[in-house]
Amino acid sequence: MKKTALISGATAGIGKATAILLAENGYNLIITGRRNERLTELKHEIEGATLSEVVALNFDIRDNAQVCAAIDSLPEKFKKIDVLVNNAGLAAGLGAIQDGELDDWERMIDTNVKGLLYLTKKVAPLMVERKSGHIVNIGSIAGKEVYPNGNVYCATKHAVDALTKAMRIDLLPHGIKVSQIAPGMIDTEFSTVRFHGDKEKADKVYEGLTPLYAEDIADVVLYLVTRPAHVCINDIVVTPLAQASATNVVRK
Ligand code: NDP
Ligand code: 8X3
Numbered sequence: 001m002k003k004t005a006l007i008s009g010a011t012a013g014i015g016k017a018t019a020i021l022l023a024e025n026g027y028n029l030i031i032t033g034r035r036n037e038r039l040t041e042l043k044h045e046i047e048g049a050t051l052s053e054v055v056a057l058n059f060d061i062r063d064n065a066q067v068c069a070a071i072d073s074l075p076e077k078f079k080k081i082d083v084l085v086n087n088a089g090l091a092a093g094l095g096a097i098q099d100g101e102l103d104d105w106e107r108m109i110d111t112n113v114k115g116l117l118y119l120t121k122k123v124a125p126l127m128v129e130r131k132s133g134h135i136v137n138i139g140s141i142a143g144k145e146v147y148p149n150g151n152v153y154c155a156t157k158h159a160v161d162a163l164t165k166a167m168r169i170d171l172l173p174h175g176i177k178v179s180q181i182a183p184g185m186i187d188t189e190f191s192t193v194r195f196h197g198d199k200e201k202a203d204k205v206y207e208g209l210t211p212l213y214a215e216d217i218a219d220v221v222l223y224l225v226t227r228p229a230h231v232c233i234n235d236i237v238v239t240p241l242a243q244a245s246a247t248n249v250v251r252k
Helices: 014-022 036-049 065-071 100-132 149-176 191-192 201-203 214-225
Strands: 001-009 027-033 056-060 083-086 132-140 174-181 234-239
Touching: 001 014, 014 036, 014 214, 027 036, 027 149, 036 056, 056 065, 065 100, 065 234, 083 100, 100 149, 100 174, 132 149, 132 214, 149 174, 149 191, 174 214, 191 201, 214 234
Parallel strands: 001 027, 001 083, 027 056, 083 132, 132 174, 174 234
Antiparallel strands: none
16 A cells, blocks of 8 residues: 655645655655645646655644644545655745844744744654554754854754654654754755845845755655655754865855
């Protein structure tokens, strides 16, 4: 029987690439995001190209009522979730703490921390019931280090780092694996979102170097979820060759 993976934030970047790769590797999928057109398009693309079944759930992860209603609406078969990839997230703004925008801070905290918690709170009990499952949290190098002007984004990803460790301990008696991937620079829509749609500014982040691509992180997710039953990879930091830490980057 095919396994089922739920991937939050599958309308772009890491989530979309992970959905495609897991489907190619025999998973049925639950894909989520706010942009419904993209979800529908991805569902059709995957179902046309693979033997996977795809359920698309359109909701804002910041709204617990929407999260609960979406998971409750799943057909029984799709409630047997083997893999949860907590990926939906964003950075909003890059500036000194004294100049921070409250709205940016709230979006990051509500999405990266509270949204991840809302979804985990709905899915983890389904895994506990079956004494089986694997949660993969997409953290960041920003959850391992703090860099200039990264303040609140770094704090949210430090929270993901802490929650990953906490979940692994709490879910240990139930046979559920919990892993984190903490990537460095990946060329996705991430920087365009961070700079509120300023694509030119976003492109500068990756200028003069070869960044990671979403597919590189999808590849790590696939590796994590295909280890033997007795192996749990706790944490992986992945950077492009051109990056040694959050702030040490070489450009041509
Ligand atoms: P993208 O901007 O390409 O994708 C982000 C995804 O998150 C989209 O599918 C978006 O869907 C979803 N999302 C954002 N807000 C919400 C919301 N409120 N409700 C539901 N879904 C939401 O970025 P990435 O793929 O790069 O980012 C994925 C994860 O990787 C994030 O957690 C990010 O912090 C992390 N990361 C990214 C790095 C990078 O350099 N790119 C490096 C390290 C970590 P939609 O807008 O349709 O709702
Ligand atoms: C995204 C990577 O370095 O912009 O999490 O924080 S970074």
